[in-house]
Amino acid sequence: MMRRAYLLLPLLLALAGCGDSNVQEVRNWMKEVDAQTQPTVQPLSEPKKFVPFAYAPVEQTDPFNPNKLLTELAKARPGGGLQPDTNRRKEFLEGFPLDAMKMVGTMEKDRQMYGLLQIDRTVYQVRPGQHAGQNFGLITSVSEDAIAVKEIVQDAAGDWVERMSKLELQESKENTK
Template identity: 70%
Template sequence: MNAPRNAAAAAALLLALAGCGDSDVQEVRLWMAEVKAQARVAVPPLSEPKTFIPFAYGAKEAVDPFSPNKLLAELARAAKSSSGFKPDLERRKELLESYPLDTIKMVGTLQKAGVVYALLQIDRSVYQVRSGQHVGQNFGLITGVTEEAISIKEIVQDAGGDWVERMAKLELQDSKETK
């Protein structure tokens, strides 16, 4: 009795193994081969590389731009051509020249005998100034006073050590009470 059961089990096992055959895999392989044959890869061809033309340096005989002699000659030429423009260091300093411009506020104007004066506030003190007076630490000369602003011409040194003029302006500051 045991033999027919073993034979039936062996037959069932053989049928199960036969079902695991290669038939489905073969269909997939055929489909992949068809798709691969139909697919066209469109890769544009690479362009030819540009030809390199070396640069011929023709300034070997020219003066070296970093030569100390050239720098000294240029500085001497600049010293001769400079106009000698510089501030009057012998002049007695005025009171408002000891304060930087960014600490000074214009708070108003007034007119006396036809001359317009600006009112400048430094800390808690108020000063009257007019055109021709000096203000600020950069030799600032007041060139004009209007109701809206003060025009100032300062004299400062540039990076090369030369004195140059620079224009500045102090504008009227609106107070909280007037708003």
């Protein structure tokens, strides 16, 4: 019996804590503070008046017309109308990029200097005036240590510009030993 009394004692103490002891005081205090407190809300400013823009496409240029844009770009191009000749027949060496070509030597035939270009395992003779490379390259000069190539490429704006490249003589491994 005593044992039951000890078990019920904590239960009775827990239930006593749930009583309405000081809750009424807190509720009265909250009502007082709520009655005395006045909220301060700043008024919103008036919204700005929207004035729509009336676009008259008949009187002005349509900014989204691609034909008008291309016409204006063509007028403003500083390239002077430089373009590659796409109607001429391509030469054999125009099928390879310049970085796949290696200058391996020179030779002179009939007082004309020829450059020797190696592509894969084949060696080709080239002279000024011939075309080489995939960017409309024209060989402008051949010297003992380099072949100069003038390429016509498009820049970021789409204009055709000239770019000078040089294929320099590659020292063979047999000569360095």
